[in-house]
Amino acid sequence: MKNKASLKIKASLKIKASLMGILLCVMFVVGCGKGNETGEKILRVGTNAEFPPFEYINNDGEVDGFDIAVMKAIGEEMGYNVEFQNMEFKSLIGSLKTGAVDAVIAGMTVTDERKESVDFTNTYYQATQHIVVRVDSDITTLEQLNGKKVAVQEGTTGDLLVTPEEDNEIITDSSTEVKRFKKGTDAIIELKNGSVDAVVVDANPAKQFVSANEGVLKSVEVEGITEEYAIAVSKGNEQVLNDINEGMQRIKENGVFDELVETYINGTEQSVRKHSDNPVMEFIYTLEFVFISTNGYKLLLQGLLATIGISLAAVLVGVVLGLIIALMKMTEVQKGKKTLFSRIATIYIDIIRGTPAIVQLLIMYMVVFQSKMGIVAAVLTFGINSAAYVAEIIRAGILAVDKGQMEGGRSLGFSYGETMRYIILPQAIKNILPALGNEFITLIKETAIVGYVAIQDLTKAADFIISRTYETFLPLIAIAIIYYCLVKLLTKGLNVFERRLRQSDIR
Ligand code: ARG
Numbered sequence: 001m002k003n004k005a006s007l008k009i010k011a012s013l014k015i016k017a018s019l020m021g022i023l024l025c026v027m028f029v030v031g032c033g034k035g036n037e038t039g040e041k042i043l044r045v046g047t048n049a050e051f052p053p054f055e056y057i058n059n060d061g062e063v064d065g066f067d068i069a070v071m072k073a074i075g076e077e078m079g080y081n082v083e084f085q086n087m088e089f090k091s092l093i094g095s096l097k098t099g100a101v102d103a104v105i106a107g108m109t110v111t112d113e114r115k116e117s118v119d120f121t122n123t124y125y126q127a128t129q130h131i132v133v134r135v136d137s138d139i140t141t142l143e144q145l146n147g148k149k150v151a152v153q154e155g156t157t158g159d160l161l162v163t164p165e166e167d168n169e170i171i172t173d174s175s176t177e178v179k180r181f182k183k184g185t186d187a188i189i190e191l192k193n194g195s196v197d198a199v200v201v202d203a204n205p206a207k208q209f210v211s212a213n214e215g216v217l218k219s220v221e222v223e224g225i226t227e228e229y230a231i232a233v234s235k236g237n238e239q240v241l242n243d244i245n246e247g248m249q250r251i252k253e254n255g256v257f258d259e260l261v262e263t264y265i266n267g268t269e270q271s272v273r274k275h276s277d278n279p280v281m282e283f284i285y286t287l288e289f290v291f292i293s294t295n296g297y298k299l300l301l302q303g304l305l306a307t308i309g310i311s312l313a314a315v316l317v318g319v320v321l322g323l324i325i326a327l328m329k330m331t332e333v334q335k336g337k338k339t340l341f342s343r344i345a346t347i348y349i350d351i352i353r354g355t356p357a358i359v360q361l362l363i364m365y366m367v368v369f370q371s372k373m374g375i376v377a378a379v380l381t382f383g384i385n386s387a388a389y390v391a392e393i394i395r396a397g398i399l400a401v402d403k404g405q406m407e408g409g410r411s412l413g414f415s416y417g418e419t420m421r422y423i424i425l426p427q428a429i430k431n432i433l434p435a436l437g438n439e440f441i442t443l444i445k446e447t448a449i450v451g452y453v454a455i456q457d458l459t460k461a462a463d464f465i466i467s468r469t470y471e472t473f474l475p476l477i478a479i480a481i482i483y484y485c486l487v488k489l490l491t492k493g494l495n496v497f498e499r500r501l502r503q504s505d506i507r
Pocket residue numbers: 047048049050051055089106107108109110153155156157158202227
């Protein structure tokens with residue numbers, strides 16, 4: 001038998017090394033979440049990049065567009081380092097209220113209702129509303145939408161325009177069905193699929209949607225409605241309000257604003273897409289369009305890395321926390337009755353397993369982190385979530401080790417803790433590792449919801465591709481295949497690993 005002291009040293013070295021590893025990972029993740037710290041004034045700006053040409057995701061997966069360029073130019077004039085946060089349109093005003101962002105630029109129309117919650121800068125763009133329909137439709141006015149099915153982006157002025165309410169004088173038929181989408185493009189896809197009769201949306205995006213779907217969609221202007229876009233800041237934030245107004249004034253005077261209008265609004269070109277009557281060629285052209293010419297492959301690659309990174313970091317958090325929870329729960333085996341620790345552990349496992357991961361994620365991100373540091377919030381959520389399952393895996397693994405092992409260890413003079421460390425755990429690991437592997441696989445698939453907190457993972461990448469290409473089948477099948485391969489690869493790896501572990505059993 002090896003002597004006790006050398007066993008101890010080895011084990012403690014191992015523990016130290018793994019703790020260091022975990023610490024590094026956590027530091028890395030926290031570091032990623034934090035912005036730069038150069039002392040320059042930071043202006044956090046919320047937007048909803050689903051509104052071309054004002055804001056959209058460009059071919060490199062970054063927020064881009066007229067509004068974005070205007071905001072950057074203003075920032076440059078006024079000495080701000082502008083950081084964008086892409087979120088749902090209807091969350092923008094709320095984020096100003098909670099202080100998660102300092103300003104919002106999102107082709108946002110000034111309305112009396114919004115003025116009650118936020119302050120607006122001077123207006124910078126005049127817009128109208130359009131009705132987008134399929135080419136064979138004879139709808140030309142808002143009145144004709146009475147009793148029809150209409151799709152809109154949730155919370156926009158288009159939404160208000162077609163929702164039958166007391167003060168809506170045009171849409172008075174309460175049987176009018178309004179389908180609200182988080183993204184304008186989803187409304188457009190719904191229209192293309194024939195599930196709704198029209199989409200009501202601002203003029204410029206409408207034109208882009210139509211030109212990207214030539215021969216399928218057309219649009220008409222709603223008569224008699226003009227809207228003004230402005231940047232919103234939180235109520236009473238005069239410093240930022242004045243700075244933005246001042247900056248806007250300057251870029252209008254020095255010609256930058258007009259240049260941006262030319263580049264982004266007048267000169268926007270859609271990526272031209274080839275068509276063919278031959279179905280095979282058409283399929284190849286579509287593949288080319290979705291994955292190559294609009295850089296879809298890049299988005300998928302970035303997304304894949306994010307998915308893997310978050311899963312790995314979360315697994316580390318989960319294993320460490322899970323081990324602690326398992327040991328806390330095991331105190332009741334040692335003491336032969338429930339302890340404070342075991343009770344805490346039981347409650348923890350109970351709550352985590354009793355609530356959906358998406359709810360936990362939203363609580364962590366919106367409540368705890370106040371809509372900041374999405375990556376850290378996601379890693380912590382999945383780590384904490386997975387810890388509950390890991391704890392049960394570890395506990396079951398330990399309990400599966402024959403009781404006689406503990407008795408043997410104790411009678412050799414080891415303490416309870418020592419027997420655990422040197423005799424029980426090494427054996428339990430064989431039961432635990434395969435199950436842990438499965439937990440990792442589950443986790444990878446579960447992270448598909450991180451798009452909710454503005455992280456661009458694999459699923460979100462498909463979402464972006466759909467927004468930009470109006471193609472749904474290919475991007476979704478593509479990520480399904482990628483997830484599948486990832487899981488298959490891991491399963492294969494785990495099987496090999498497990499076989500190795502079992503080899504030492506055959507004597
Ligand atoms: N102008 C409309 C509004 O204020 C639509 C704006 C939508 N903007 C966006 N980034 N999705 O309601």
